[in-house]
Amino acid sequence: MAAPLLVLGLETSCDETAAAVVDGDKRIRSNVVLSQLDDHRAYGGVVPEIAARAHVSHLDRLIRRALDEAGVGLGDLSAIAATAGPGLIGGVIVGLTTAKALALGAGKPLIGVNHLEGHALTPRLVADVPFPYLLLLVSGGHCQLLAVEGVGRYRRLGTTIDDAVGEAFDKTAKLLNLGYPGGPAVEATAKAGDPSRFTLPRPMIGRPGCDFSFSGLKTAVRDLAASLPKPLSDRDKADIAAAFQQVVGAVMVDRTRRALALMPAGAPLVVAGGVAANVHLRTRLEALAASHGTAFIAPPIRLCTDNAAMIAWAGLEHFRLGRSDPLDLKPRARWPLDAAAAAPGAKA
Structure with missing residues (x-):
């Protein structure tokens, strides 16, 4: 054996x-x-x-x-x-x-x-996921939409032109003094908030392509917080966090919808990375997949x-597949999965 x-x-x-x-x-x-x-x-x-x-x-x-x-x-x-x-x-x-x-x-x-x-x-470790599938990779350092066509075969459909969404969560948490790490702190605070109280910009929604942008949203959160009486009340913090999270969800759905249109019919939607642990974002993306009649797969939070x-x-x-590397393999600070993709402001 x-x-x-x-x-x-x-x-x-x-x-x-x-x-x-x-x-x-x-x-x-x-x-x-x-x-x-x-x-x-x-x-x-x-x-x-x-x-x-x-x-x-x-x-x-x-x-x-x-x-x-x-x-x-x-x-x-x-x-x-x-x-x-x-x-x-x-x-x-x-x-x-x-x-x-x-x-x-x-x-x-x-x-x-x-x-x-x-x-x-990772989705192929926890489920029988065939190629190809659409991956939304969202974390503190990365925000990308990728067509996963095989092991070692990736086609980037969209990326952030400035900041990653996880970084936006961290900066928002810091502005509101919610603690670190920022993602879970913003999510927890947003549960008690009213997302309709404040209006924040919804970057890139409706624009061609699948790229993201979050620097303007971060600036808007900073300006909003600065305009309110100090110190910020718990209600203010919760409402800002809820408005921010709702905008991020809307941006994710809009950009991912465009990417799904570029994939073969029925290709699963997979979300991974630290920000994928956010229940609000998962719920909205799951609804998007259902509306397209395709499977939604998110690995366990761990x-x-x-x-x-x-x-x-x-x-x-x-x-x-018979692949291995020599012992003189060099470490890389940057390493895009799709080497052929343009990389405006890319984090990888």
């Missing part, structure tokens, strides 16, 4: 240190994630140097834990996968260098994974935020 496919994945592209083992039957044998939120909360955002040092301090221990929880050793692995970019370069270096050392020492193939591809292929299971799975998908 052939040995089962087993891939160890490492993720260190931002402020989560993670290690996981995934097998060829789509079982997540282990998925260990260490959040650095407490390390960065005082600064209101991720500090690259602090993040890189934390990865150095914790990654070895997390790898051992992931292997132990999976009940396997390095010798049992089929390959070792690690995020090779895009991301904060210091963190990417830590994870990729560690993976290279393990691959060399254990005599295993190395697979450098594009962090965005990890998100893009697999929407950065994790190593998605890196292990992407590595396994490539390994099945």
Whole structure:
């Protein structure tokens, strides 16, 4: 009997240190994630140097834990996968260098994974999702619509021309003094708010194409907050948060609707990335998919935020196709999934 496919994945592209083992039957044998939120909360955002040092301090221990929880050793692995970019370069270096050392020492193939591809292929880990499908990737650093046509085959249909939606959530939370991380804070505050009290601009809605823009919306939130009596009341904060979230939802639906029109009939709509954990956005996108008669797929919230299971799975998908990388593979701060796409203000 052939040995089962087993891939160890490492993720260190931002402020989560993670290690996981995934097998060829789509079982997540282990998925260990260490959040650095407490390390960065005082600064209101991720500090690259602090993040890189934390990865150095914790990654070895997390790898051992992931292997132990999976009940396997390095010798049992089929390959070792690690995020090779895009991301904060210091963190990417830590994870990729560690993976290279393990691959060399254990005599295993190395697979450098594009962090965005990890998100893009996660739906295939949790469901039987055929190619092609439309991916809306929304996170703190990325906001893209991609036609996922196969492993390693991605066609970008739209991207942000300035800021990512996750960054807009974080900045709004900071303006309203809601705490960090901003996405969950804005969502929680918005639940008690009246989205109709304030009118905010709805950037790009109705315009041709599938690109996004959020810098003007951030400015509008800042100006609105500055125009109200100080200190802002809890009601003011809740109503601003609700108005902001509603506009983001409207923008997402408008841009995604245009992208669906560019896909083959019946192609599923998949949403991934940290912002995909927002229930309001998920609900609106699910309704959009239903109106188009297509499936809506969102990975479990624990697999929407950065994790190593998605890196292990992407590595396994490539390994099945006979692909691996040399040990001199270079880490990349920027690495677009669609190399042929124009990249105005792109974050990858």
